[in-house]
Amino acid sequence: MKTSIYIFLFLILTVYAKIFSQNPNVLIITAHPDDETGFAATIYKITHDLNGKADIIVITNGEAGYKYSSIAQDIYNIELTKEAIGREYLPSIRKKELMSGGAILGLREYYFLDQKDTYYTLDADSVLRHVWDTTFIKRRIQQVLKSKHYDFIFTLLPTNSTHGHHKAATILALSAVQEFQSKSKPVIVGCTLADSTAIKPEPFLGLQTYPITAVKNEFPSAQFNRNQSFGYNNKLNYSIIANLVIAEHKSQGAMQLAAGKGDIEYFWNYSLNSQDSELNIKQLFDRMALTPFKQK
Numbered sequence: 001m002k003t004s005i006y007i008f009l010f011l012i013l014t015v016y017a018k019i020f021s022q023n024p025n026v027l028i029i030t031a032h033p034d035d036e037t038g039f040a041a042t043i044y045k046i047t048h049d050l051n052g053k054a055d056i057i058v059i060t061n062g063e064a065g066y067k068y069s070s071i072a073q074d075i076y077n078i079e080l081t082k083e084a085i086g087r088e089y090l091p092s093i094r095k096k097e098l099m100s101g102g103a104i105l106g107l108r109e110y111y112f113l114d115q116k117d118t119y120y121t122l123d124a125d126s127v128l129r130h131v132w133d134t135t136f137i138k139r140r141i142q143q144v145l146k147s148k149h150y151d152f153i154f155t156l157l158p159t160n161s162t163h164g165h166h167k168a169a170t171i172l173a174l175s176a177v178q179e180f181q182s183k184s185k186p187v188i189v190g191c192t193l194a195d196s197t198a199i200k201p202e203p204f205l206g207l208q209t210y211p212i213t214a215v216k217n218e219f220p221s222a223q224f225n226r227n228q229s230f231g232y233n234n235k236l237n238y239s240i241i242a243n244l245v246i247a248e249h250k251s252q253g254a255m256q257l258a259a260g261k262g263d264i265e266y267f268w269n270y271s272l273n274s275q276d277s278e279l280n281i282k283q284l285f286d287r288m289a290l291t292p293f294k295q296k
């Protein structure tokens with residue numbers, strides 16, 4: 001009897017040792033430079049505390065954000081709020097801002113797909129049909145997926161109320177993963193940021209017109225609380241990291257107002273993932289919960 005208990009404990013320890021020895025590889029796929037701030041704390045935790053790696057594919061350069069560049073005009077000494085000037089200069093500025101924030105997050109590779117950032121819309125359909133080169137985008141995502149092994153892909157959850165570009169980016173990411181031929185496909189998840197004062201996050205059932213966005217459960221499969229504290233007298237927390245990244249997006253004045261708003265990063269499991277995906281997500285977030293902040 002005793003021997004069987006020891007064998008059982010040994011097996012449990014072996015499984016956990018295997019989980020803890022694997023450094024997660026994550027690919028972020030978003031529409032705009034700054035969308036990554038929605039799950040910044042989770043990315044930081046993975047790259048710093050779990051010794052993981054994170055790369056990012058950004059579909060547009062966010063030049064439609066020229067409207068919010070009033071304060072940045074003096075920082076960059078360019079009349080960015082004039083549409084023609086903003087659209088000319090913002091692509092390179094926003095790439096640099098993303099990479100400055102990415103340095104804080106520990107991002108490794110940046111893949112810029114240079115698609116047009118036209119204007120704000122809720123309509124993903126028009127973006128996919130008339131604005132972006134979807135064949136090119138899916139081919140590039142597939143090439144990146146083939147070039148490295150990824151365990152997870154992070155996208156923004158395509159809720160009805162989110163920007164059509166966010167919806168379209170996630171739809172293309174899901175489509176590329178669905179068509180990706182591999183024995184070990186990455187688990188693709190959708191993220192939203194919400195406030196801990198809400199009792200529960202809003203349920204999500206997928207976009208009716210895009211069945212590929214269906215999720216396994218209407219509520220998130222995992223969450224990361226930015227309020228977890230560390231450092232001197234436990235005065236620091238992971239919200240500070242998100243705020244530092246937001247601050248790097250200097251051309252996006254209104255984005256700065258997001259600092260401090262939302263402290264729970266929620267992750268939904270899409271239906272197209274394998275049966276094991278729920279366990280894979282749980283293991284990643286369990287490991288994050290058990291790993292303290294690491295000081296270099």
Ligand SMILES: [Zn+2]
Nearest residue numbers: 031032035163
């Ligand atoms: Zn965005």
